[in-house]
Amino acid sequence: MVYYTLLSMDKKIVLANWKSHKTVQETIAFLKALHDNLSTIDLSNKFILICPTYISLASAAAYIQQNNLPLSLCAQDISAFGEGAYTGEVAGRFIKEFATHVLIGHSERLKYNHETVDDIQGKIVQAKEANLTPILCIQNENSFIGDVPIIAYEPPTAISTFGVGKAETSSDVESVFTTLKQKTQASLLYGGSVDADNVSSYMSSPVINGLLVGGASLDPQTFIALLSKW
Ligand code: PGA
Helix, strand or coil: CCCCCCCCCCCEEEEEECCCCCCHHHHHHHHHHHHHCHHHCCCCCEEEEEECCHHHHHHHHHHHHHCCCCEEEEECCCCCCCCCCCCCCCCHHHHHCCCCEEEECCHHHHHHHCCCHHHHHHHHHHHHHCCCEEEEEECCCCCCCCCCCEEEECCHHHCCCCCCCCCCCHHHHHHHHHHHHCCCCCEEEEECCCCCCCHHHHHCCCCCCEEEECHHHCCHHHHHHHHCCC
16 A cells, blocks of 8 residues: 655655644645745756644645645654544544645653654654654654654754754755665655755755755745755
8 A cells, every 4th residue: 555645756855844833824824925936946957835823724625735835744743652542642544634744743742742762663653654744753763663664863952942953964854865875765854954155055955855944944934945046
């Protein structure tokens, strides 16, 4: 069974991870600004995923559909359980109504929600059952990698909101990816302090299949500037 959307080989993923930012209204305002500037962006080489809070997914999906925008949606998390008596959880079937992808195991969830490898494994199973593409975040080359089609390597020291936030160079990332490629056939993304100034150094690398962008994806003009760089 094909349980996830396959990535076209000639496109690189750009995932805007908004974390706990933006109301529904702010989400739509961002999408409108992006829509107004789409002609300035080369879309032939990009697969753009927007990753808002759960609360904004439905409105974002409606706006994208009504305006026929070349954007897909990703959830920031998924329940490790199925549908049922799990207060506060959001099961894969509900996410699937609006999104195609889901982030699993982001280091902020490990840090603040104490997620374990068992939790992560449960979430991967649930994503696959719901026909969502899991994007598994890992912190280093020894992290659990599971059986997923997309892995996002995000060393915590590189994430802008974790203090120092020092981006890894594309050659550092390439050397980690060389090791990872011996263990997995997943598409490999990098995340950590990516911005308009450094984005092209990653995108010119043949082994980097895409990027997770946090801070630099929040302001539409900053994000558009980043998307216009390659
Ligand atoms: P950053 O966040 O781009 O702000 O470093 C990336 C992420 O945590 O996904």
